[in-house]
Amino acid sequence: MARHPYNEHEKVVLEPIRRVTTPDRWLWIILLVLMGLGVYAWARQITLGLGVTGMNRPVYWGVYLTNFVFFIGLAHSGTFISAILRLTGAEWRKPMTRAAEALTLFSLPFGVAAIVIDMGRPDRILNVIIYGRFQSPLLWDFTAVSLYLFSSVVFFYLSLLPDIALCRDRLTEVPRWQRRMYEILALGWKGRPEQFHRLEKVLDGMAIFMTMLVVTVHTVVSWVFGMTIQPGWHTALIGPFFLLGAIFSGTAAVVVVLAILRKVYYLEETLPISLFNSLRKLLIVFTLGWLYMMIAEFLTIFYGNLPDEMEVFWQKFTGDFYIIFWAMVILVFVIPLLIFIFRGKNSIPWMMAASALVVFGMWLERYVVIIPTETRPRLLYELVQGSYTPTWTEWVITLSMFAGLIFLYAVFTRFFPIIPLWETAESLETEAEPEPRRRRRRFGERFARS
Amino acid sequence: MSFSELVYTFSNTAGIGGIIVIIVIAAAATTYLMLTRWILKGGEEQSESTRRRRRIQ
Numbered sequence: 001m002a003r004h005p006y007n008e009h010e011k012v013v014l015e016p017i018r019r020v021t022t023p024d025r026w027l028w029i030i031l032l033v034l035m036g037l038g039v040y041a042w043a044r045q046i047t048l049g050l051g052v053t054g055m056n057r058p059v060y061w062g063v064y065l066t067n068f069v070f071f072i073g074l075a076h077s078g079t080f081i082s083a084i085l086r087l088t089g090a091e092w093r094k095p096m097t098r099a100a101e102a103l104t105l106f107s108l109p110f111g112v113a114a115i116v117i118d119m120g121r122p123d124r125i126l127n128v129i130i131y132g133r134f135q136s137p138l139l140w141d142f143t144a145v146s147l148y149l150f151s152s153v154v155f156f157y158l159s160l161l162p163d164i165a166l167c168r169d170r171l172t173e174v175p176r177w178q179r180r181m182y183e184i185l186a187l188g189w190k191g192r193p194e195q196f197h198r199l200e201k202v203l204d205g206m207a208i209f210m211t212m213l214v215v216t217v218h219t220v221v222s223w224v225f226g227m228t229i230q231p232g233w234h235t236a237l238i239g240p241f242f243l244l245g246a247i248f249s250g251t252a253a254v255v256v257v258l259a260i261l262r263k264v265y266y267l268e269e270t271l272p273i274s275l276f277n278s279l280r281k282l283l284i285v286f287t288l289g290w291l292y293m294m295i296a297e298f299l300t301i302f303y304g305n306l307p308d309e310m311e312v313f314w315q316k317f318t319g320d321f322y323i324i325f326w327a328m329v330i331l332v333f334v335i336p337l338l339i340f341i342f343r344g345k346n347s348i349p350w351m352m353a354a355s356a357l358v359v360f361g362m363w364l365e366r367y368v369v370i371i372p373t374e375t376r377p378r379l380l381y382e383l384v385q386g387s388y389t390p391t392w393t394e395w396v397i398t399l400s401m402f403a404g405l406i407f408l409y410a411v412f413t414r415f416f417p418i419i420p421l422w423e424t425a426e427s428l429e430t431e432a433e434p435e436p437r438r439r440r441r442r443f444g445e446r447f448a449r450s
Numbered sequence: 451m452s453f454s455e456l457v458y459t460f461s462n463t464a465g466i467g468g469i470i471v472i473i474v475i476a477a478a479a480t481t482y483l484m485l486t487r488w489i490l491k492g493g494e495e496q497s498e499s500t501r502r503r504r505r506i507q
Contacts, residue, residue: 077476133463192496193493195489202489
């Protein structure tokens with residue numbers, strides 16, 4: 001039996017893991033059905049070809065690429081909250097680190113899957129390795145995203161390790177296979193002070209590395225677009241623009257997740273309102289930062305008045321995409337900012353509503369960054385004026401990806417503590433190891449005491 | 451071969467990029483494995499010596 005730090009919330013946090021309820025099972029079944037529909041739509045797409053999607057010449061990237069950027073963006077929440085706030089010493093982040101990290105871990109696979117689905121021929125994914133040239137931003141993307149996914153898994157697992165051991169020792173009434181799973185995953189964790197000390201050290205070091213990775217990953221994702229010379233994409237601002245958007249949507253998604261967890265699992269004391277107030281301040285900063293980026297970007301394009309850039313510019317402001325563009329502006333800036341400032345303080349429902357709008361608005365934002373440029377490509381816009389309408393195949397696959405994310409998250413919270421118990425413990429000091437009775441005094445100890 | 455030619459060949463030859471990806475991921479895997487082992491071994495020597503002392507007593 002290992003030793004564990006004392007945490008007064010242990011009973012409440014472990015309660016959801018003790019049994020799987022009937023509503024849980026129903027939720028899982030519904031989500032699995034939705035995922036099954038997505039698999040069917042994808043299988044149909046593989047059989048019939050990408051012609052079943054709305055993609056055409058010259059719109060080669062559609063909803064799938066929107067999903068790719070969106071899910072990778074969501075995945076930045078965990079690293080931002082766990083790694084960046086860890087480095088700044090923000091202690092208030094501790095109760096929500098795991099919820100945010102789980103969002104990272106479960107979003108990333110769907111970001112990667114979006115690319116595979118978009119390829120049409122998934123068997124060609126290995127060509128990236130076999131024929132990869134380092135000249136290509138796609139290969140940078142592949143490298144960065146793979147490393148990020150791998151590092152996120154390790155970062156998440158290491159910070160979960162003491163709590164898996166806690167589950168192994170405390171949850172004796174759970175099914176045998178579940179106990180066995182904890183035993184295997186705990187890797188024989190003993191809870192020795194030196195283990196905690198080393199774990200903290202490694203997590204601190206990894207936090208620095210993960211911070212660098214998070215910047216790299218989303219910048220490289222943006223370069224997949226930015227390194228082409230297409231209007232609306234070919235701008236040096238696209239890296240920071242994507243990065244800020246990713247952290248913004250990720251943090252908003254964390255607020256939504258925390259509010260749901262708090263309600264469903266009765267975690268009112270563990271996830272106090274002050275936590276949401278701190279996140280509110282961050283979200284206000286991100287909203288304004290995002291507004292700054294938008295103004296800087298569009299004002300520069302407008303003043304430059306280059307014909308091919310202006311084609312895309314007007315497509316967004318008054319053209320085919322004006323409804324999506326202005327809906328995005330209202331959903332990401334106007335309503336959330338007003339709520340965050342005037343209603344969000346001490347109100348979780350308002351915070352959740354505003355954050356949900358941000359998340360949805362950021363999906364629209366990804367769409368409006370990618371598609372209008374493709375309908376009016378540089379040099380060709382006078383010859384080819386493309387259009388794009390997603391088909392049911394794309395919508396079903398998109399829906400199934402969101403269902404998959406929720407499914408993984410829901411299942412995880414039923415088997416592992418969603419609040420990091422060892423990190424939120426009053427003290428990391430575990431019960432002292434019994435000393436031998438006749439302990440030999442060290443030289444000078446007597447004088448030091450006196 | 452000049453340095454610029456070397457860089458050009460490196461970034462344009464098919465397959466080299468893939469090797470870099472594999473090296474990066476393999477290096478990360480090795481590092482993480484070693485770190486995990488190091489964490490788990492923390493305090494092992496101390497508890498071993500404590501146990502030995504207890505046995506002696």
